[in-house]
Every structure is written in C-alpha cells, then in structure tokens.
Amino acid sequence: xxxxxxxxxxxxxxFVEEExxxxxxxxxxxxxxxxxxxxxxxxxxxxxxxxxxxxxxLCVYLPKEDAGLYLDKTRNVDATRWHPYFMDITPKGGSKRxxxxxxxxxxxxxxxxxxxxG
Numbered sequence: 252x253x254x255x256x257x258x259x260x261x262x263x264x265x266f267v268e269e270e271x272x273x274x275x276x277x278x279x280x281x282x283x284x285x286x287x288x289x290x291x292x293x294x295x296x297x298x299x300x301x302x303x304x305x306x307x308x309l310c311v312y313l314p315k316e317d318a319g320l321y322l323d324k325t326r327n328v329d330a331t332r333w334h335p336y337f338m339d340i341t342p343k344g345g346s347k348r349x350x351x352x353x354x355x356x357x358x359x360x361x362x363x364x365x366x367x368x369g
Contacts, residue, residue, distance in 0.1 A: 262311060262312050262313055263275060263276055263277065263278055263280070263281050263312040264298065264309060264310065264311050264312065265281070265293060265309065265310035265312070265337070266298055266301050266304075266306060266309060267306070267307045267308035267309065267310075268301075268304045268305060268306060268307060269304075269305060269307065271294075271300075271304075272293060272294070273293055273294040273295065273296040273298070274293045274294070274295055274296075275295070275296075275297070275298040276295055277292055277293060277295055278312075280312055280336045280337075281293065281312060283336070284334060284336060284337070287334075307341075308339060308340065308341050309339075309340040309341075310337045310338070310339055310340070311337060311338055311340060312336055312337040313337065313338065314335070314336075315332070315335060315338075318330065318338060321338075321340070325340075327342065327343045328340050328341065328342060328343055329341050329342075329343050329344070329345070329346050331346065331348070347367070351365070351367050
C-alpha cells in the first residue's frame, strides 16, 4: 500500500528496514524534518525493493486530513504522529510506546518520572 501511495499519489514515504533507511523522494518537508532531528537528508531510492523487505517502520508524509488515504486501506498497523507533516506506521503492537510501557512495568517505574526521546 505504501508503495502504491508513494508512486501513484506522489507522497514521500520514508522506509525503515533492518539494514536500510530511504525515501522514494525528498521534498522540502522531508528535508525540514531531517534538519529538525539533526539527521542528514535520507538516501533517495526506488521503493520497489520494499515489496520483499521486512519493513520495521514507515513514515508516510500525508497531512492529517489525508491520513485516510493510507489508513483506510491497511490492516494490522498502528499510526502515530509527532509532527504534522507525517505519520509513523508500525506493525500493530510494535510501537515504541508499548516497549516503553513494558520496561516501566518490569522495573516499577513511575510514568511521571519517566522520559523517552529519539
């Protein structure tokens, strides 16, 4: 679905695999987010390889009001936003939030005294 959205609708998508991170194309929004987090501009590559790769995370650069273009056609994923330009797509139940909650529970950490970043 992300591949079709990226190629047919012209939305940038940031693909995160085990050994690679890349975008189908980098526009001003992609470059702005990279500057915001202190990262270099991502490698631009044909996303066709994503058809066979195990995808760990996907960032779909869609405005909030257009999120349904992607979410209405997908299953078994979670979507979160920390920036208005894009949404993070992860496998259902595989989000950073759930991992942090598991660590807090394991070590009896008080959420009000816990911080996560990155």
